Every structure is written in structure tokens, then in C-alpha cells.
Amino acid sequence: MAYEMNFAPVLARAPELVTGTINTVTLSAQAIAIGLTVGLFVALVRVNGPQWSNRLGAFYVEAFRNTPLLVQLFLIYFGLPYTGLRLDANQAAIFAVSLNLGAYSAEIFRAGLIAIPKTQIEAGLALGMSRLQVMRYVIIVPALRIVYPALTGQLTLTLLGTSIVSAISANELTMAGATIESQTFRSLETFLVIAAIYITITFAFRFVYWLFGLWLFRRPTATGSAASGVTLKLRESGS
Structure with a gap:
């Protein structure tokens, strides 16, 4: 007998799907903000820091890039309580x-930083820019322009990777879908809707x-020449 699709039981649970979607977006946004901050910091200390910080950063990057996110999740959720630090599923x-995104984004940022010539x-x-202006206009923004496509691709993978946290019953979209599927027994319909939402x-x-990207790269940066750095400095000062 042919299978008859019936989305009504799934769509009747729309409030749960909306809540799961909001939780996924919130989780992704928080993880992206923290992960990019960690990644940029690690990249900077690996490129410009002392040898010991380079090695420490390399250890962190290799440890998280060479183990599955699911294993990292289990180690944090089930392992940290043994050290006295207890986190709930969402935390x-x-x-x-x-931390997973931080490791991957650190290497992406590092590739961009290395591409900026020291000269x-x-x-x-030499043209009078402050170190803060040099860091912002001559290093970080041009480096980010170089790696932006790769970085946004990694952020998309991070968003989709949040589905894994349903393994520890964190509140997000995949967990909401699993709950709906177990109660309606409409597996195909449920996860077709979940896929469409993702x-x-x-x-x-x-x-x-x-x-x-349009906002960040809306004006010339110092990638082309040092003169463009002067232009940015004049614009910043209102000259």
C-alpha cells in the first residue's frame, strides 16, 4: 500500500517548531559571536605572539579540528561535572x-593575517597611523576581506552543526522535531518540515x-597600498 503523506499532525505543532527555530537561531548567533572572538584572538597570538602562545594555540586548534563535535559536546557536558563545573544542556x-568554531575560524583568520605583507x-x-589604526585598517579588515567567503561558509556549517546538540537534549529545532516525530509517528513529514526550516x-x-560584507567592505581598505591607509585615516579624523 502506498504511503500517504499527511502534514496536518506536524503543522498542528507549529508553536513547538517556532520555538525550536528561535532557539536554534539564538544558539547559533551566540556560538558564532563567541567562536569568532576566540578564533580571532588565537589567530593573532599565533601570528604575532611569543613561541609558547603559538604552540598553545596550535594545540587547541589541532585538538578541536581533529575530534568530532559530538565527542567534544559529550566531553564538555558529561566531563566538566567531574571538575566541579556543571553546565546545563544549553550552556x-x-x-x-x-570552541569548535573558534578552532576552525582561527585557521581561517590566520591565513588572512599571513597574507598581509609586513612591508x-x-x-x-611610517605614514603616521596609530597601531590601533594599523591593526584595524591595514591588518584585520583586509585579512577579513581575503578570507570572508571561507569564513561565511564555516559559519553556515556551524549553524547546521547545532543540530548535533539534540544528543544532549538541548532545546533547538532538531530536538523539537524529534519530540514531534515520537508523538505523531509522522517521521518523513516531520523531518521534511525540519529540513525546509533549516x-x-x-x-x-x-x-x-x-x-x-557590504557594510564592512563598503570603502577602500589598506590592502592595495599604504596610500589607501592614509585615505582611511583622513576619513576617520574627518579631514
């Missing part, structure tokens, strides 16, 4: 996803990344 999910940094300093969220995030 452990944010912690694990953030260009020296030229920016596609929608992914395109929404990619649109946000595109808008952010």
Missing part, C-alpha cells in the same frame, strides 16, 4: 559549538553575512 551546547604594516606606521534559516543567515 554546554553553546560552549562546545563556540605594508611598516608603511602604515534551508530557510541558512539562506537568512547568508543574507545577513552578505549585508555585513
Whole structure:
């Protein structure tokens, strides 16, 4: 007998799907903000820091890039209580996803930082730019321009990877789908709806990344020449 699709029982649980979607977006946004901060810091200390910080950063990157996110999640959720630090499922999910993204984004940022010529940094300093301006306009923004496509691709993978945290019963979309499926017994319909929601969220995030890229790279940076760094300095000072 042919299978008859029936989405009504699934769509009747729309409030749970909406809540799961909001939780996924919130979890992803928090993990992305923390993970990018960690990644940029690790990249900077690996490129410009002392030898010991480079080795420590390399150990962190290799440890998290060579183990599955699910294993990291279990170690944090089930392992940290043995050290006296107890996190609930949502906190452990944010912690694990953030550290995982931090490791991957650190290497992406590092690739961009290495691509900036040292002579260009020296030229920016020689032209009177402050170290903060050099760091912002001559190093970070141009490096980010170089790696932005790869970085946004990694952020999309992070968003989709949050589905793994359902393994520890964290409140997010996949967990909501599993609950609905277990109660309605409409497995195919449930996860078709879940897939459609993930596609929608992914395109929404990619649109946000595109808008952010337009804003961040809306004017020339110091990538082309040291003279462009002077232009930015004059604009910043209002000259």
C-alpha cells in the first residue's frame, strides 16, 4: 500500500517548531559571536605572539579540528561535572559549538593575517597611523576581506552543526522535531518540515553575512597600498 503523506499532525505543532527555530537561531548567533572572538584572538597570538602562545594555540586548534563535535559536546557536558563545573544542556551546547568554531575560524583568520605583507604594516606606521589604526585598517579588515567567503561558509556549517546538540537534549529545532516525530509517528513529514526550516534559516543567515560584507567592505581598505591607509585615516579624523 502506498504511503500517504499527511502534514496536518506536524503543522498542528507549529508553536513547538517556532520555538525550536528561535532557539536554534539564538544558539547559533551566540556560538558564532563567541567562536569568532576566540578564533580571532588565537589567530593573532599565533601570528604575532611569543613561541609558547603559538604552540598553545596550535594545540587547541589541532585538538578541536581533529575530534568530532559530538565527542567534544559529550566531553564538555558529561566531563566538566567531574571538575566541579556543571553546565546545563544549553550552556554546554553553546560552549562546545563556540570552541569548535573558534578552532576552525582561527585557521581561517590566520591565513588572512599571513597574507598581509609586513612591508605594508611598516608603511602604515611610517605614514603616521596609530597601531590601533594599523591593526584595524591595514591588518584585520583586509585579512577579513581575503578570507570572508571561507569564513561565511564555516559559519553556515556551524549553524547546521547545532543540530548535533539534540544528543544532549538541548532545546533547538532538531530536538523539537524529534519530540514531534515520537508523538505523531509522522517521521518523513516531520523531518521534511525540519529540513525546509533549516534551508530557510541558512539562506537568512547568508543574507545577513552578505549585508555585513557590504557594510564592512563598503570603502577602500589598506590592502592595495599604504596610500589607501592614509585615505582611511583622513576619513576617520574627518579631514
